[in-house]
Amino acid sequence: MTPLLKGDGLALVRGGRLLFESLDLELGHGDALHVTGRNGSGKSSLIRLVAGLLRPTAGRIERAGAALADEGLALDRELPLRQALAFWKGSRLIDAMTAFHLDDLADVPVRLLSTGQAKRARLARAMAADAPLWLLDEPLNGLDRDGAGRLDAAIARHREAGGAVVAASHLPLSGNWLTLELGQ
Amino acid sequence: MTGALIRREVRRGLHGAAWLPVAFFLLVATIVPFAVGPDARLLGQIGGGALWIAALTAALLPVExxxxxxxxxxxxxxxxxxxxxxxAVGGAKIVGHWLTFGPLLLIAAVPGSFLVGLDGPALVRSLVSLAIGTPALSALAVAVAALTAGLPRAGALAGLLMMPLAVPLIIFGAAATGDGESSALKLEAAVALLTIAGAPFVAGAAIRAARS
Known part of the structure; x- marks a missing residue:
């Protein structure tokens, strides 16, 4: 089977600083990669590179369809949550809202959501897109214990279904992950 | 996605202050007779130009x-x-922005024209030239907004950038309100078409460039 993500000899320079070079990535169905490293080591930049939002300074990258959950909320503040999420036309929106316990918040305007609720909304937006590759930037930030458990369960189901995950996080993630430490 | 994006732009435009540029437009048009005096003949001569300056400044307001x-x-x-x-994002934003800006401005242009002493055929000419010009103003506004997004003091910068770019449009647009015989209206339409065709590409490139 073709890999969901394949990067060869990736290098990235940001603001005149070399973040990483000669980086090879390959993720197949069911794989998950945990990117760690100090603050400023390029974790978020790697996620944006894989997402296609940054171009590698050197190297080549190919990937399957991806969904991104980073710090950008990308939901209209004045709309009720369900409507704001529906703008993104995710085919698994109902599943995703249930998985992240957002059903009770469906009619609440996005601007009234708490930090943790907004974090779950981001993750639900990514899950709803039904993309084979999930790109999560600091997915645990702002989540309470219940939220973290729901994220673990969603990731496990996604991997069982043949999806892959790249998560950048300075916190440990539960389950079986490949790790990549940046900035050594 | 583009259709949804246009609907979203319209909804957000109306939810925000869609009336603000229009009120600003009328305000500038009101000030003109105070500034140059109530001489009807003089007002009639400069009215078209004044209306266009009002439209351009109004188009600058929502850029941020x-x-x-x-x-x-x-x-x-x-x-x-x-x-x-x-x-496509740039194009959708232009269409969505014009829908909340153009029609309202055209309605306001009727009283606006009377305020600067244009009536009868001159009123019709000013409405036609604004109807052709407002899509180009919207396109310019979106392109300039994309170029200045994320920069400090983007609002002031947007004004500096947009005013010179609007000069050809102003020249032919204002000329078309003054004179029905010349080919100013056709030239205005040509400039507007060029602006509308180019703006999505400028906006698109600017959005990509802002990421790195």
Whole structure:
């Protein structure tokens, strides 16, 4: 089977600083990669590179369809949550809202959501897109214990279904992950 | 995605202050007779130009809310991940912005024309020239908004950038309100077409460039 993500000899320079070079990535169905490293080591930049939002300074990258959950909320503040999420036309929106316990918040305007609720909304937006590759930037930030458990369960189901995950996080993630430490 | 994006732009435009540029337009048009005096013949001569200056300044007002909030909130990134081309985003924003700006401005242009002493055939000419010009003003506003998104003092910068770019449009647009015989209206239409055709590509390239 073709890999969901394949990067060869990736290098990235940001603001005149070399973040990483000669980086090879390959993720197949069911794989998950945990990117760690100090603050400023390029974790978020790697996620944006894989997402296609940054171009590698050197190297080549190919990937399957991806969904991104980073710090950008990308939901209209004045709309009720369900409507704001529906703008993104995710085919698994109902599943995703249930998985992240957002059903009770469906009619609440996005601007009234708490930090943790907004974090779950981001993750639900990514899950709803039904993309084979999930790109999560600091997915645990702002989540309470219940939220973290729901994220673990969603990731496990996604991997069982043949999806892959790249998560950048300075916190440990539960389950079986490949790790990549940046900035050594 | 583009249709949804246009609907979203219209909804957000109306939810925000769609009346603000129009009120500003009328305000500038009201000030003109105070500034140059109530001489009807003089007003009739400069009225077309005054109306266009009012329209241009009104078009500048919403520039800061057109692209920057979506860049800061990650909407533009998410659109890229859905496979929507940045040029399509720019085009949708232009259409959506014009829908909340153009028709309202044209309605306000009727009293605006009377305020600057244009009536009868001159009123019709000013409405036609604004009807052709407002889509180009919207396109310029979106392109300039994309170029300045994320920069400090973007509002002032947008004004500096947009005014010179609007000069050809102003020349032919204002001329078309003054004189029905010349080919100013056709030249205005040509400039407007060029602006509308180019703006989505400028906006798209600017959105991509702002990421790195």
């Amino acid at each position: 809310r057109l692209v920057e909030p979506d860049r800061a909130d990650g909407v533009l990134d998410q659109l890229a991940l859905t496979g929507t081309a940045e040029e």
